[in-house]
Amino acid sequence: MQVLGLRLDINRAAAPAVALASIGALAAALIGEHWLGIEPCVLCLYQRVPYGATAAIAILAAILPLGRIGRGLLLALCAILFLGGGALAFYHVGVEAGWWTTAIPGCAGELPADLTVAELQALLQDPPRRPCDEVTWRLFGLTLAAYNTMLSTVLAGATAAAAVHVAKGANR
Template identity: 35%
Template sequence: MSYLDRLTANQWIAIAAASSALMLAGAFVFQALGYAPCEMCLWQRWPHAAAVLIGGVALGLRQKVLAWLGALAAATTSAIGFFHSGVERKLWDGPSSCTGGGVADLSVDDLLAQINDAPLIRCDEIPWEMFGVTMANLNAVGSLGLAVIWVVAATRKG
C-alpha cells in the first residue's frame, strides 16, 4: 500500500483546497510584482476562490460529496485557462472586451472609440512566460490536475 492509498477523503480535499489557495496566492504575487491581470486572468481566479471555500465547508461539515463541487470549480478554471492559452497563442479570438478588434471597416470615429475603449491589459498578449509556458498554461494544466484530486476525494472510500 502506497502513501497515497492511505490518504483519506478529507486529506485529499485539504490538499486540493490548499493547492487552489496557493495558486491564488501565486497570482497575487505576480500581480504585486507588476504583472497586472487581464480580464480572463481574473475569471480564472474566481473558481479557485470557490474551491477554497468548498474545501473549507466540506472539511468543516465532513461532507466529501462536496468534493464534486470542488472538481467542478477546478475543471472550470482549467477550461478558462485552456481557452485563455489559445487566445494568447492567437489560435482563436478572445472576448472583444479583452482583445484587439479589427479595424478594416471602421470609420474614424468608430476607430477612435475602439482605441479609447481598449483594455489596458489585453488577454491576447503574454505578459510572462518561461520556456514557452505562460501563467494561463500553468493554470490550465495545474487546475486539471486539481480536478482529478477532487474526484479522487469524492470517490474515496471512508
C-alpha cells in the same frame, strides 16, 4: 495510506488539501501581480474565480459535520470547478496563441472609436487592462495560462479521485 512513513487519512485530509491548493494558487497569482509586476488581463482575473470558489467549498467540506456522501459531493463540486477553470485557462491559451479571438468585454485592450466624452472620462477613472492576447511572462516557453491549464486539470483529477474515495468511505 502511508506517505513518507506517516499515516495519511484521505477522508480527513482531502478537503483541507483542496483548500490549501486553491489558496496557494490564488496567493501565487497575487504575488505575481503585486510583487513581480505581472499585470493580469480580464481572462487572468476570471481564472481566479474557480480557485476562490473551491477554497470556500473545501473549507466548508472540512468544517461542517457532513457525512461521507455530503463531503464527497462537495469535493466533486470542487473537481467540476477545477475542470471549468482548466477549460477557461485553455481558452486563454488559445487567445494568446492566436488560435481564436475572444468576445469577452475588456479583452481587446483597444478603445472604441465612437466614445463619448462621458465614456472616455469613465475609462480614465478605471483604465482598461492589458489585452488578453498579450503574453507578459513565459517559463520554458509556456505562459501562465498554460501552467494554469495543467494545474487546474491535475487538481480536477486528484479532487475527483478524492471525492470518490471519500464518498465510498474507502479504507484508510
